[in-house]
Amino acid sequence: MLDVSSRYLTLAKQLEAILDKDLPYISNLANFSALMWLELEEINWVGCYLANQSKSQLFLGPFQGKPACTTIQVGKGVCGSAYEQQQTLRVENVHEFPGHIACDSASESEIVVPLYLNNELFGVIDIDSPRLNRFDSSDQIGIEYLVKVLENKLSDVHF
Incomplete structure (x- = not known):
């Protein structure tokens, strides 16, 4: 097992x-977002963006925080780039990320983790912080672990 900190193991x-x-995936995504919002420190937005049928755009899913961008083109911004590259992107300073989409001007750093459903790329989990360099490698390992817990639960869900 990866070196997941005790804080993230407790969250898991x-x-x-x-x-x-037994609930629709949207209900589980909502509870995931709510738990992260309550338990993670120094964040100002957490939620998901889900792929449309053509997989050319991401649309806003359940979230906690200020109103957000409703659609993001695949390959654009941190979320669209993480989806396109199928890898976690941890951005220390969003103002230095080429093409960053500023839904909340208070955001300074961000982590975006790809989300899979039944081994198919389904969307991304996005977490923003009003502090520069908020997410370190241990946060990345922990958040990726939490997303795996979510994916495992969603794998049995029917739409």
């Missing part, structure tokens, strides 16, 4: 307790 236990494979 909480997440396991609130996710329900």
Whole structure:
């Protein structure tokens, strides 16, 4: 197992307790966002962007925070780039990211993790912070672990 900090292991236990494979995926994504909003420090937005049928755009899913951009082109901004590259992007200073999409001018740093459903790229989990360099490598490992917990629960969900 990866070196997941005890803080994220505790969050994973909480997440396991609130996710329900008998509920629609949207309900589980909403609870994931709510838990992250309550438990992660120094964040100002957390939620997901989900791929449309043609996989050319991401649309806003469940989130916590200020109103956000409703669509993002694949390959644009941090979310669209993480989706296109199929890898986590951890951005220390969003103002230095080429093509950054500023939905909230208070955001300074960001981490975006690809989200898979039944082994198919489904969208991204996006977390923003009003502090520069908020997310370090241990946060990345922990958040990726939490997303795996979410994916495992969603794998049994029917639409």
